[in-house]
Amino acid sequence: MTVLPIILSLFCGLALFLYGMRQMSNALKSLAGNKLKETVSTTITSPYKGAFIGCIFTALVQSSSAITVLVVGLVDTGLMTLLQATGVIMGANIGTTVTTQLITLNLTDFIPYFIFLGATLMLFSTKKNIHHIGHFLFSFGMLFLGLGIVKSSMSPIVSSGLFQRLIFNVQGNPLLCILLGMSITFLIQSSSASTAILISLVSTGAITLYTAIPILFGHEIGTCMTAILSSLSGNTAGKQAALIHFTFNLLGTLLFLPFIDTLIDFTATFSPTPERQIANAQLFFNLSTVFLFLPFSKLFVKFAEMVFHEKKQSTYRHFR
Numbered sequence: 415m416t417v418l419p420i421i422l423s424l425f426c427g428l429a430l431f432l433y434g435m436r437q438m439s440n441a442l443k444s445l446a447g448n449k450l451k452e453t454v455s456t457t458i459t460s461p462y463k464g465a466f467i468g469c470i471f472t473a474l475v476q477s478s479s480a481i482t483v484l485v486v487g488l489v490d491t492g493l494m495t496l497l498q499a500t501g502v503i504m505g506a507n508i509g510t511t512v513t514t515q516l517i518t519l520n521l522t523d524f525i526p527y528f529i530f531l532g533a534t535l536m537l538f539s540t541k542k543n544i545h546h547i548g549h550f551l552f553s554f555g556m557l558f559l560g561l562g563i564v565k566s567s568m569s570p571i572v573s574s575g576l577f578q579r580l581i582f583n584v585q586g587n588p589l590l591c592i593l594l595g596m597s598i599t600f601l602i603q604s605s606s607a608s609t610a611i612l613i614s615l616v617s618t619g620a621i622t623l624y625t626a627i628p629i630l631f632g633h634e635i636g637t638c639m640t641a642i643l644s645s646l647s648g649n650t651a652g653k654q655a656a657l658i659h660f661t662f663n664l665l666g667t668l669l670f671l672p673f674i675d676t677l678i679d680f681t682a683t684f685s686p687t688p689e690r691q692i693a694n695a696q697l698f699f700n701l702s703t704v705f706l707f708l709p710f711s712k713l714f715v716k717f718a719e720m721v722f723h724e725k726k727q728s729t730y731r732h733f734r
Contacts, residue, residue, distance in 0.1 A: 424567040428607055430560025437553035444546045458494070461711040464501020465508075465704060472509025478605065481506045482641040482659055490645070490652035496718065499655045500711040504662060507634070507700040513606040514693045517613055522562055528555030564614055581621055588628040588671055595632020596639075605637035609696070616688045623678050623688060627695055631667040634699070638663055654718035661714060666703035 458464040472481045485502050488494035494502075528551050535548025584590040599608040612629055615621045621629075638660040645656035670677060677695055685691035707714070 420567055420570050423563060427560045427563030427567055430556055431607055431610060434553045434557030434560055438550055441546050441550035441553060458498045461497060461501030461708055464498050465505030465708055468502035468505025469509040472506040473512040478506040478510035478637060486641050486645050486652045486655045489655040490649055496654055496715045497711055500658050500714050503659045504704045504708055508704055511697045511700055514609050514696050517610050518689045518693045525555050525558050561610055564610055585625045591625055591628030592632040595629035596636035599633045599636025600639045605633045608633050613689050613692055616692055623691060626692055627674050630696055634663045635667060650722045653722045657718045657721055658714045662707060670699055
C-alpha cells in the first residue's frame with residue numbers, strides 16, 4: 415500500500431468538504447443579508463432567546479466554531495454580555511448537529527445534479543438571489559463530493575496495521591477515545607470534518623459505536639479549542655466566554671460518559687443505520703445538555719468570573 419496517494423486523497427476530500435461547508439455558509443449569509451452581528455447582539459434578551467439564535471445561525475453558517483469565535487469577539491468588544499453569550503454558545507451546539515444529519519443522507523447519486531445546477535445558476539443568472547441559490551447548491555454538491563472522497567480514502571487506511579493498533583489501544587477505554595476525538599478536532603479545526611471521518615469509519619465497520627461515541631464526545635470538547643485560541647489575544651471577557659464554552663462541553667461529556675451503552679441502545683430504536691445512530695446520538699447529547707444546563711447560565715457566568723477576574727462591571731444589566 416502506497417501511503418502518500420492515500421493521505422493526499424484523504425486531505426483532498428477534507429479540503430473539498432471544508433470548502434463546500436464554508437461556501438454554503440457564505441451563500442446563506444448572502445441570502446440573509448449578512449446581518450448576523452446586529453441580530454445576535456441586539457435581539458437577545460435572555461439566555462433562552464440566545465440559545466434559539468445560536469441554534470438558528472449555527473445551522474445556517476454550518477460551523478459552531480465560527481459562531482463561538484464571533485460571540486467571543488462580541489463579548490470582547492462589549493457588544494454582548496457573558497449571560498447573552500452563554501445562551502448563544504449552548505444553542506450553537508444544537509445547530510451544529512444539522513451538518514451531521516446532512517452528512518448521513520445518502521445523496522451520492524445526486525452530487526452531479528447539485529454541482530451542475532448550481533454552476534449553471536451561478537454562471538448564467540443575473541439576479542443576485544438566484545446567483546446565491548446556485549452558489550449554495552454548488553457548494554452543497556462539493557461538500558458531498560468531498561465526503562465521498564473521504565469515505566473511499568478511509569478504506570485502505572482502516573486496513574493498515576498502524577490504524578488497527580491505534581484502535582486496539584483506545585477501544586474499551588472511553589477516556590482515550592475522548593482524547594483521540596479532541597486531538598483530531600483540534601488538528602483539523604472542524605468538528606464537522608472530524609465527525610465526517612468518524613461516520614466514514616463506522617460505515618466501513620472499522621470501529622464500533624462503543625468506540626465511536628466517546629470519540630464523538632471528544633469532538634465536542636475539541637471544537638472549543640478554536641474559541642480558546644481566539645480569546646488568548648483578547649481581554650478578560652473574551653477569555654470568560656471561551657471558558658464557558660469549554661466548561662459546558664466538558665460537563666456534558668462527563669455527565670454522559672457513564673451512560674454510553676444506554677445512549678447507544680436508545681438511539682438504536684429509531685436509527686436504521688450506524689451512521690444515523692451517530693448523528694442521532696450527537697443530536698440527543700446536545701439537546702439534553704442544553705436543556706439541562708441552560709437554566710444554570712448565571713452559574714456558568716459566575717464560575718468564569720471567578721477564574722478570570724475583571725474590574726467592576728455589571729454582567730447582568732440586560733436582564734434586570
